[in-house]
Amino acid sequence: MGETCVPNNPQRVVTLMQYILSHTLNLDVKPIGSNACSIEQSSANYPDVQSYPENNTEGIVLLGIGESPNLERIL
Numbered sequence: 001m002g003e004t005c006v007p008n009n010p011q012r013v014v015t016l017m018q019y020i021l022s023h024t025l026n027l028d029v030k031p032i033g034s035n036a037c038s039i040e041q042s043s044a045n046y047p048d049v050q051s052y053p054e055n056n057t058e059g060i061v062l063l064g065i066g067e068s069p070n071l072e073r074i075l
Contacts, residue, residue: 032060
């Protein structure tokens, strides 16, 4: 996949895969948006979306479900 350089204090992080959202939250990095976040969408309606504790994901913008992120919202 290659190498990626991330600044020490990133200002805007967006996650596009469910497991990456988990990893960023575990590293105390809160993304501004994610297509895997289940805050606004019910897991019952979208079974591929993992549920996270609401206090961890509060304020994260839902960018889409699964492999369909909304590119306009990311910008």
